[in-house]
Amino acid sequence: MDLFAQLLANGLGNGAHYALLGLGFGLIFTTTRIVHFAYGPVFAVSAFAVWLAVAVGGLPLAAGVVLAPLTAAAAGALVYWLAYRPFERRGMSSHSVLILSLGLSIVLESLLTLIFGPNIHTVPGFAPPIFILGPVFLTGLQIGEVIAVLGVAGALLLFLRQTRYGHAILALSDDRDMARIVGIDTDRISLIVFALGSAIAAVAAVFTLLNEGATPSMGFNPVFVAFVVAVVGGLGSIPGSILGGFLVGLVESLGLWKIPTEWQNSIAFVLLFVVLLARPQGLFAGARR
Amino acid sequence: MTQAITRRAAASVLASGLASGRFPLNRPARAAEPPKDPPVFRIGALLGLGDKANWNATVMQRGILMAVDEINAAGGIDGIKVEAAIEDHQGVPRVGVDALQRLRARYDIQAVLLSYSVVALATAPICEEQKIFMLDGGSVTDGLVGKFSYLYHNRSVASVLARAALTIAKEKGFKKMAVMCASTDDGQSLLRVSQADWKAHGGEIVAVEQALATASNVDTQIAKLRTSDADFLAIWEFSPGPGLVLKRAREFGMKQPIIGVEFTAEIAKVAGQNADGFQYASDYFNPNAGDPWPKRFADAYQKKYGDPPEVYAANYYEGIYVIAELIRRAREAGGDYFKGERLLEAVRAKPRVPSVYGGDMVFQPDGTCLKRVGIFSVKEAKGSFEHFAELAK
Amino acid sequence: MELVLHIGVMICIYAILATSFNLLIGFSGLFAFGHAVFYALGAYITALTALRLHLPFPLPLILSVIGTGLLGLAVALPALRISGIYLVIITLALQVIAIDVIINWTSLTGGPTGISGIPALSLLGKPLTGPAVFLPAAVIAAAACFLIARHIGDSPFGRSLRAMRENESAAASVGKNIFYMKVSIFGVSAALASVAGSLFAYYLSYVGADSFQVSETVLILSMVVVGGTGNLVGSVLGAALLVILPEALAFVDLPEGIAAQLRLLIYGCVLILFLVFRPEGLLREPRRGGRHAVAVSGNAAAELTTAAPAGGVVLEGTGLRKRFGGITAIDALDIQLTRGRVTGLVGPNGAGKTTAFNLLTGFLPADQGDIRFRGQLLRRLRPHELVRAGIARSFQDLRLFAGMSVLENVLVALPRQRGDGLLTLFLRPLLVRRQDAANTSRAMAILDFIGLADRAFDLAEDLSYAEEKLLVVARLIATEAEVLLFDEPLSGLDAGAMRKIIDLLRRLAAGGKAICIIEHNLEAIRSACDQLIYLDEGRALAQGNPETLMADADLVRRYFR
Structure with missing residues (x-):
């Protein structure tokens, strides 16, 4: 029972991480229809920005943390503007865009390696506070991430519902052609979405940096997690991405309660498999934002 | 099992020696021939530089380049320069084979430093077939041991490291072992050896949890290990994996002693203060030994790269020196001496070579080396030597 | 080396x-x-x-x-x-x-x-x-x-x-x-x-x-x-x-x-x-189905339009009903399609015309009611089985095979192709090749009949809108189905093109096909159809010949304004 309680807590903590990843990726995909594999390196770039600011620049951690979403937003927007947009204009096939995005991943990751070296970069001297609730141990990072995902989701919902740009994003994700017809500047909206989605990923990246450190390849696995979460939750649904993230986190954690841990990598994908066969549109696709 | 392998290896040595008719018998004849010198000695190296977890490869590359520079600065081998031909295998067997073929085509390579066990497994058969001398200072898997007559190891392999690490637990009279292990070739080798050894010792294995070497989330594993109520935790993983395990284990309130087989700067960075008290068995590199070489190397490395040398740097640095030594010996015998088979002959004739770890190391008939394994303990992110591991033969 | x-x-x-x-x-x-x-x-x-x-x-x-x-x-x-x-x-x-x-x-x-x-x-x-x-x-x-x-x-x-x-x-x-x-x-x-x-x-x-x-x-x-x-x-x-x-x-x-x-x-x-x-890659997808003139085999026009005995109900739906969630899209619909006649399905938007098509062609299962084809009850056939049985349909949004040539669009629709089976493809390659050569000529003949022969080797996506609509007709003819259902074959066309397609439909009907169309244009309906079914809110409000229905004051008020 103690183990169950701990696994539940772990699942929630990791679920929050996955939810953040899925949220950003899902937002970008549903609005622009681009499978953005270069999401991974952008994720890494933001972690390195924080590391530079804190470990090299000597800024306080709080200041560095603010920097992450800003850097990621800039990097994400840049990637869209320089790489994807020219492609979109020429109406390229989804295969080509996918390969383009993979090519971008290779380029960005090797650039990061050339600049920072392949080794792990950590924020020296940072140790999260530990909370002990009966049999359950929690770190400040786990709790912080749950709070972060709720905050980010709330802010995002508010933005989408209350602002002009938000409405345009929703219109674009509903029907791209229609949005263009009614005069929405799809380029600009896509740019904003890339910035926004990347900034959300950066929040998760900060937690990764603090928990295990940053490497140039740190974004490789998160892209796949993000993809799985967004699809399981239902593409285009913000509550879906959040619930999907927590679901994947919990299933992964609690699933390994009885299943040997060497199957850790498969669990999320088995869940995805089952969900897609039962409900091809994702679990929470009905709950549109 | 070990015996069987040794016997098979010995048999194959005999068989290949007889088949090619180049056993010590016809040696004197060759001594009369003048040595046929190549313009430069090229030593190949297959490293995982483009792999995801490529810090180790970078460190290996530093060691190699440093050794080459040193040897050349001292006038090369008998006046002939050494060059390293380093190729990237990206951790993928097929890419490793491509790289090896490239080395052969460009340089007709005669000796190569291998790394990363699954790449070694794919490339070793070709080297064996083409009579290329192989030296592996990285992998510890038992999957490579005794299978290839041209393959030598200058790193202690799993069977040694795991047993050495377990001496720590045995000394303390522990009974219940929990294992956190990488689902890689090396991790599995350590697991197999440690399970057998611990059971033979009369101990109990209360939990075995596994994760991918690149896993960034080991929370479930740690939670399960914690509830196993073990006397100690063994980490059968290599850099940087143990860092996260140490960190999370302590954050989850595990108070048991933790043992392992490696502690690098990468591990130290991730684990932070949580590494305190971690004990591990490793090839013992002691810069303060009586022998001047270890100290000279450590100082030079620190000066050049700003980090203290790690096992991987030392082993690949040493690898170049070992091959240089074999070349020198082969040259003495004269003839067309810069050949993989001649290097093999040289090491077989005299399996004792100088080691950067101090003193000499001796290659065994199965290709592994006998290095003294030290037991270390971590304090304030630094591993300090405690004593040598005493292994029952 | x-x-x-x-x-x-x-x-x-x-x-x-x-x-x-x-x-x-x-x-x-x-x-x-x-x-x-x-x-x-x-x-x-x-x-x-x-x-x-x-x-x-x-x-x-x-x-x-x-x-x-x-x-x-x-x-x-x-x-x-x-x-x-x-x-x-x-x-x-x-x-x-x-x-x-x-x-x-x-x-x-x-x-x-x-x-x-x-x-x-x-x-x-x-x-x-x-x-x-x-x-x-x-x-x-x-x-x-x-x-x-x-x-x-x-x-x-x-x-x-x-x-x-x-x-x-x-x-x-x-x-x-x-x-x-x-x-x-x-x-x-x-x-x-x-x-x-x-x-x-x-x-x-x-x-x-x-x-x-x-x-x-x-x-x-x-x-x-x-x-x-x-x-x-x-x-x-x-x-x-x-x-x-x-x-x-x-x-x-x-x-x-x-x-x-x-x-x-x-x-x-x-x-x-x-x-x-080079976003399309080193080599583009090749144009298949030949580039050169293909011999036209037989006279498709003659064959397709030779007067056949009219009369006889071919496809009959009785008591059809379909609900989506809480909305009844089709309710108690009776429909009869007769050989040699063109039946028009009319009614305001959302009346359930396309749903009726989907039911008749197996794209949607009916909740209630029977569909009889040549007197036999049709039970849950999948779309491709229905086509093979003899009922074919077109789509309002055309759904041409845009990246394929005009000829291929028709060729692919021809029935009973031995080359569609992998085993036959490898075990009897000569038979397949012979049949495909014959089929190509046949497709060419259909294009000739339709009036698209000169565009045979162009990609379907390069056609004008009117030509696309013609190709839809050609593709449907190629299936050799007896019952042809056209979803808005005339919409968006100018008078000339419309005339051309109506003429084609009449000739096909004369050749013995049972045809059903969904259409809005009054003039077109009057000249194309022998019979009208007026649908509203899923029900058939009236049936009869165009002249009678269009004279009905109530219906005219509702729809034929």
């Missing part, structure tokens, strides 16, 4: 992988993302049967092909339910799970250590070790796989695959069995990929999970895209290019220490630049 030979072997292996993958994504539009799994299974089956069971060549290869082919059939099942991005991710999931199984099933696969010491491929007692002797075998295997892939790609079956790629429901609506096509092409693609796996195992004498990760699937996909999707020669070139590029980069001397990263960087940049400057 040996390096060149080795690169040759690698190109052969990847050429097989890329061409087989192209059959899936380029020809069939099935964007599966787990090709390395088939590659892996082929390699492991060969490794295990050759090493553990000591089976001599070619048994391990044959077992690899069979085993992997069966897995391919199984992987096709999710693809029947889902498509697009969802198919990408679900096959990616399969890829990850497969690798986990390989790593964890240690007793069988050797786990993370893999399997080493696989005996060399031995032909006539001679072991093929080393690139020099292995290359000829690899070339032969690659050539065989390429020829098989090309035979499929150029065949009527390949044409049907491309039709499915262009539009799945339209392919079903001209009688193509989507289930059969998806399952069999997955099977074939997997089986071909396993040949590469088998070669790999023999050549390296080592297999391990690290050779078959997601990155390998990505590499194969890059080869297909760089070569050009839908072009098999392109895939071979793409494979060659992406095998040679890193080799060539390795010969570029770069600063020691960062060379490996720089090479990766250059590789990524080259890939991106290539896509920027």
Whole structure:
């Protein structure tokens, strides 16, 4: 029972991480229809920005943390503007865009390696506070991430519902052609979405940096997690991405309660498999934002 | 099992020696021939530089380049320069084979430093077939041991490291072992050896949890290990994996002693203060030994790269020196001496070579080396030597 | 020299992988993302049967092909339910799970250590070790796989695959069995990929999970895209290019220490630049179905319009009812289509006209009611079965096979094509070729009748709107169905084009077809239809001849304003 309680807590903590990843990726995909594999390196770039600011620049951690979403937003927007947009204009096939995005991943990751070296970069001297609730141990990072995902989701919902740009994003994700017809500047909206989605990923990246450190390849696995979460939750649904993230986190954690841990990598994908066969549109696709 | 392998290896040595008719018998004849010198000695190296977890490869590359520079600065081998031909295998067997073929085509390579066990497994058969001398200072898997007559190891392999690490637990009279292990070739080798050894010792294995070497989330594993109520935790993983395990284990309130087989700067960075008290068995590199070489190397490395040398740097640095030594010996015998088979002959004739770890190391008939394994303990992110591991033969 | 030979072997292996993958994504539009799994299974089956069971060549290869082919059939099942991005991710999931199984099933696969010491491929007692002797075998295997892939790609079956790629429901609506096509092409693609796996195992004498990760699937996909999707020669070139590029980069001397990263960087940049400057790949998809004039066989006009005895109800729906959630789209609808007559289905938007079509053509099952065809009760036939039985439909949004030629659009719709069966394709190639030549002439004749013969070799997407509408009619005629249902065949046309199509419809009716159209234009209805059914809110409010209905004051107020 103690183990169950701990696994539940772990699942929630990791679920929050996955939810953040899925949220950003899902937002970008549903609005622009681009499978953005270069999401991974952008994720890494933001972690390195924080590391530079804190470990090299000597800024306080709080200041560095603010920097992450800003850097990621800039990097994400840049990637869209320089790489994807020219492609979109020429109406390229989804295969080509996918390969383009993979090519971008290779380029960005090797650039990061050339600049920072392949080794792990950590924020020296940072140790999260530990909370002990009966049999359950929690770190400040786990709790912080749950709070972060709720905050980010709330802010995002508010933005989408209350602002002009938000409405345009929703219109674009509903029907791209229609949005263009009614005069929405799809380029600009896509740019904003890339910035926004990347900034959300950066929040998760900060937690990764603090928990295990940053490497140039740190974004490789998160892209796949993000993809799985967004699809399981239902593409285009913000509550879906959040619930999907927590679901994947919990299933992964609690699933390994009885299943040997060497199957850790498969669990999320088995869940995805089952969900897609039962409900091809994702679990929470009905709950549109 | 070990015996069987040794016997098979010995048999194959005999068989290949007889088949090619180049056993010590016809040696004197060759001594009369003048040595046929190549313009430069090229030593190949297959490293995982483009792999995801490529810090180790970078460190290996530093060691190699440093050794080459040193040897050349001292006038090369008998006046002939050494060059390293380093190729990237990206951790993928097929890419490793491509790289090896490239080395052969460009340089007709005669000796190569291998790394990363699954790449070694794919490339070793070709080297064996083409009579290329192989030296592996990285992998510890038992999957490579005794299978290839041209393959030598200058790193202690799993069977040694795991047993050495377990001496720590045995000394303390522990009974219940929990294992956190990488689902890689090396991790599995350590697991197999440690399970057998611990059971033979009369101990109990209360939990075995596994994760991918690149896993960034080991929370479930740690939670399960914690509830196993073990006397100690063994980490059968290599850099940087143990860092996260140490960190999370302590954050989850595990108070048991933790043992392992490696502690690098990468591990130290991730684990932070949580590494305190971690004990591990490793090839013992002691810069303060009586022998001047270890100290000279450590100082030079620190000066050049700003980090203290790690096992991987030392082993690949040493690898170049070992091959240089074999070349020198082969040259003495004269003839067309810069050949993989001649290097093999040289090491077989005299399996004792100088080691950067101090003193000499001796290659065994199965290709592994006998290095003294030290037991270390971590304090304030630094591993300090405690004593040598005493292994029952 | 040996390096060149080795690169040759690698190109052969990847050429097989890329061409087989192209059959899936380029020809069939099935964007599966787990090709390395088939590659892996082929390699492991060969490794295990050759090493553990000591089976001599070619048994391990044959077992690899069979085993992997069966897995391919199984992987096709999710693809029947889902498509697009969802198919990408679900096959990616399969890829990850497969690798986990390989790593964890240690007793069988050797786990993370893999399997080493696989005996060399031995032909006539001679072991093929080393690139020099292995290359000829690899070339032969690659050539065989390429020829098989090309035979499929150029065949009527390949044409049907491309039709499915262009539009799945339209392919079903001209009688193509989507289930059969998806399952069999997955099977074939997997089986071909396993040949590469088998070669790999023999050549390296080592297999391990690290050779078959997601990155390998990505590499194969890059080869297909760089070569050009839908072009098999392109895939071979793409494979060659992406095998040679890193080799060539390795010969570029770069600063020691960062060379490996720089090479990766250059590789990524080259890939991106290539896509920027040549996004369609090295080679475009070839125009198939000939470029030269095709003999017109028979007089389609005469055949199709020879007066046939009119009268006799062919298709009859009684008491049809369909609900979507809480909305009743069709309620108690009776409808009769008669040979030789054109029936118009009219009514305001949302009246349930298209739903009625969908019920009659099997695209939707009815909740209640019977559909009788030639007096026989139709029970839950799938769309392609209905077409084959003799009921065909068009779509309001046309759904032409845009990336195929006009001729092919018609050709693919012809019934009873022997070349649609994979077995016949390989066992009786001459029969298939003969029939296809005859079919091509027949398609040409239909185009001639329709008046599109001069555009036969243009792509459907290059036609004008009026021509597209004509092509829809041609495609439907080609199915040789007795009952033809047209969803708004006249909308958006100018008077001339409308006249032309109405004339065609009348002539077809005169030739014995039972025709039903959905239409809004009053004038068109008056001249085209013999009979009208007025639908509103899912019910047939009135039936009768156009003159009578249009004289009904109540209806006129409701609709015929």
